[in-house]
Amino acid sequence: MCLPKAVDAVARYLDVAPGSIALAKQTGNNAMPQCSLRAHPARAPKIHLIANIYDGPQPYFVLERTAVEAGQQFTSQRMIAAPVSVSGLGLDADWFPAQKQLMSTDGKRLITVTVDWHGVPAARKRAIARAALTPYLQPKPRSNKGSSG
Secondary structure: OOOHHHHHHHHHHHOOOHHHOEEEEEEOOOOOEEEEEEEOOOOOOOEEEEEEEEOOOOHHHHHHHHHHHHHOOOOOOOOOOOOEEOOOOOOEEEEEOOOOEEEEEOOOOEEEEEEEOOOOOHHHHHHHHHHHHHHHOOOOOOOOOOOOO
C-alpha cells in the first residue's frame, strides 16, 4: 500500500522529485501490506524506508505491548536502547532505536516505518519516518459537541 501522500512527504523531506523514489508494493512478514521506498538524494546516503500497515485486531494493544516488551530490561546493563515516546502522532507513537522503527496507530491500523539510512543521525531517521508515517494515519473524527442537529 503505497500512498502518494507518503511518497510526496518523503520527497519533500529529501528535497527530491517524487518520481525519483522507487516504490514496491510488498507483503510484510506479518502478512500485512507494506510499501518499500528507495531514494538516493544528492549529498546524502541512499535511503530505504518500509511502511507496514497492520490492519488486524487491537492495533493500539499491539503497539503498547511492543513498547513494553522493548523497554524491559533483565540485566544490570541495558543491551539495546529503550523505546522513546513520540508525541503528537496518532493515538500513540514510539520510536524503537534498535530496530530503527517508528510505530503509531490511529486506533484502526498500526503503521510501522522502518528506516535504513546509514551514517545519518537518529533524529533525522525519526523525522523522515514521521514524514512517511503521518499520511497513513486516519484523521481523528470531529466532535459534534455544541451543534444542534
